[in-house]
């Protein structure tokens with residue numbers, strides 16, 4: 402049932418926007434959700450940007466947001482690392498922006514080979530160099546460290562197609578060290594649990610909307626909430642025939658989803 406939904410957990414890339422372009426219908430949908438007393442939270446596995454970067458990006462689309470509107474894999478990773486490693490030293494293979502976000506969260510982060518490292522965190526590092534990848538492999542093989550990563554996505558959609566995401570960087574590392582990380586981002590249900598906990602809405606009033614079955618839709622399924630897929634990103638209609646993560650609803654694009662939410666016909 403779509404007409405009782407108030408907490409909308411939107412994926413960004415391939416769902417409401419691609420690169421710097423907002424999809425047709427996204428703006429109206431977001432305003433409509435505000436008008437019915439609902440809340441939009443943008444849940445993204447893209448860890449190249451911090452929450453501050455996203456607030457700035459959305460303001461360029463004339464969408465006013467604050468920290469409570471974002472649940473990024475990087476912010477979820479910060480919380481997870483804080484809870485599990487406290488003041489302990491963490492080696493980061495991540496963008497400058499994410500490293501800054503971790504430091505601002507009070508984490509003891511290093512990007513060099515220091516004594517006392519207890520954990521390795523890998524993000525969607527679009528500033529990755531071979532030296533950094535090699536150092537990450539060295540630390541994973543020579544130190545007694547836990548291994549955590551932001552998100553399992555293999556690629557990230559961009560205007561010309563796709564580029565390697567965090568999951569692909571982890572595969573690269575896995576080829577050398579034979580280890581796989583714990584992924585904190587979608588499809589880990591922690592993401593949905595955190596969003597519901599921070600809101601005044603129930604799981605029944607919550608829906609996850611995304612373009613990728615094995616992260617977005619799986620995340621909603623893992624958390625026991627309804628899900629909607631849109632076919633403007635990775636998932637195409639034919640993929641629904643053989644998926645282990647069937648969404649509750651499917652739409653061609655976010656405009657169609659908006660029409661369905663507004664009419665309450667689902």
Ligand SMILES: [Mg+2]
Nearest residue numbers: 412414415612
């Ligand atoms: Mg996406």
